[in-house]
Amino acid sequence: MAETKKLKTREQIDQKYKWKVEKIYENIDAWEEDFKRLKDMAPELTSYSGKLMEGKELLNYMKLDEEVSRLAGKLAVYAHLKNDEDTANPTYQALRDKIYSYFAELKSMQSFFIPELLSIPEEAIRKEIEKLPELKIYSFFIEDILKMKPHVLTREKEELIAAVSDCLQAPDKIYSMLSDAEMTFPVIKDENNNDVELTEANYGGFIQSRDRRVRKDAFQGLFKTYNKFNNTLGASLTSSIKNFVFISKTRNYSSALEASLKPNNIPLEVYDNTINTVNNNLSSLHRYVKVKKKLLGLEEIHMYDLYVPIIESPVEHIEFDEAVKVVKEGLKPLGDEYINIFEEGIREGWIDIYPNKGKRGGAYSSGDYDTMPYVLLNYDYKLRDASTLAHEMGHSIHSYYSRKTQPYIYADYSLFVAEVASTTNENLLIDYLIEKEQDRNKKLYLINQQLEQIRTTVFRQVMFAEFEKITHENIEKGVPLTSKDLSNIWHDLNVKYFGPEMVVDNEIDIEWARIPHFYRDFYVYQYATGYAAANSFAKEILKNGEKAVELYKGFLKSGSSDYPINVLKRAGVDMTTPKPLEDTINRFNELLDMLEG
Structure with a gap:
């Protein structure tokens, strides 16, 4: 043995x-x-x-x-x-x-x-x-x-709000306690017919299983469990929304949405444009569902079929040094200066590469004005680990440029643009990998990877953003929302987004209860806008070379010396218009053409 x-x-x-x-x-x-x-x-x-x-x-x-x-x-x-x-x-x-x-x-x-x-x-x-x-x-x-x-507000009112801030966080704490600690899921059979207890941690693997019975059992097991707590979860979420609406009114904002966007000087139309642009292009997502149904050879496509890869993941083992070479090739369009900084990071010890006993999981970029922009990895020799290296170094090189260029007061960048540099790197890398791949199956696998990234980061997050807008506006008008109301809103959105080919299973109606981001009001739309801005940068860099790179580096160097919308606009990406999102959806359509070709 x-x-x-x-x-x-x-x-x-x-x-x-x-x-x-x-x-x-x-x-x-x-x-x-x-x-x-x-x-x-x-x-x-x-x-x-x-x-x-x-x-x-x-x-x-x-x-x-x-x-x-x-x-x-x-x-x-x-x-x-x-x-x-x-x-x-x-x-x-x-x-x-x-x-x-x-x-x-x-x-x-x-x-x-x-x-x-x-x-x-x-x-x-x-x-x-x-x-x-x-x-x-x-x-x-x-x-x-x-x-x-x-x-x-007045000092007395500010002190009062500070004093009750812990109470206002109660819905989020109750939700976390229920979903993380107290909710238990059923035992299901895995691909080998072994009994396995379903958890939030292993659900992601099961829902991607090639065995349809496994993913259906996992899907039903997870959401039926959430549905048992639907009233508690409904009360928890609506209480959280009411708290945010209360604070926004107390602080003299016209709406909860304004309270969330105005501090960063983001026009409200950016949020509305994001939802409207995606709604105007839902035919692309409907087409994706149709193509996926056909390639998976299904008579009916259900919600639990969404995450299964069209092509099985190729067996791979990529040494870290090889991953560094691949990433450098993918990022070559960013020019010598950028690649030299990337190499400096590898050489000077920015990165903690391999897992070890007790080490924190996942990956991140961290650091401060007077330190290096460190990167934590848990490298596992897969292609996704090379992509993670590109992503986290995107964050770190953004921080490097910003800290080298800006005084301390403006060296940090806004949350609105926090994922742009990292996602630009990922897009450049996957474009390069798709372009150079000769093996048809591996190429299809890579195409599917990018399609899924756009589906989950743009279409899915905008559906979340639309749900937030509907629920907050209802509560602002004094319309009470029960868990049944929330489930009906969620069901209708799924029907609209996924189109006529998709069987919208009843279990999905409770999915709103599983999204922790809903306790951070109007946060999720930034995943979609960040991805769209990154896609625009990658497209321009590949098309216009050095001229586009200089504009992009201007963005990387700006920190928070201006509002994020202005910083992006100066670099050639105007998030107050539909164009960045439309360009992303055009890329989605190109990838669908490749998949069908």
């Missing part, structure tokens, strides 16, 4: 495959020294309370706040990276908890700043900025705060 392959411990992994966290701090003693320095320095922030009307004092506060925040950021990155290397290590658990707990104190010390700034007449602040040239760098930052004035 073959010996079971055990996961290596952290010590057994070769140093060259680990990120170089020691470049932040050599050891814990150095970290502790800086932590003490932070604790000594931070309380000085409160000494500026009542003095911000004077330009010089405002400038001194901004400089001190930057010094404090940069030091806190550096301490936090080191602690969380070391903790993620081995989550069972109590030393680094304690270190991470120490700095994270201190953030609450820090926030309290900084809490006077915005209310005090808003209490000063706007013209008085602008005069101080004119008088003191050093303050000019903060103009956009300060103006952004000033425009929120109509939505910031």
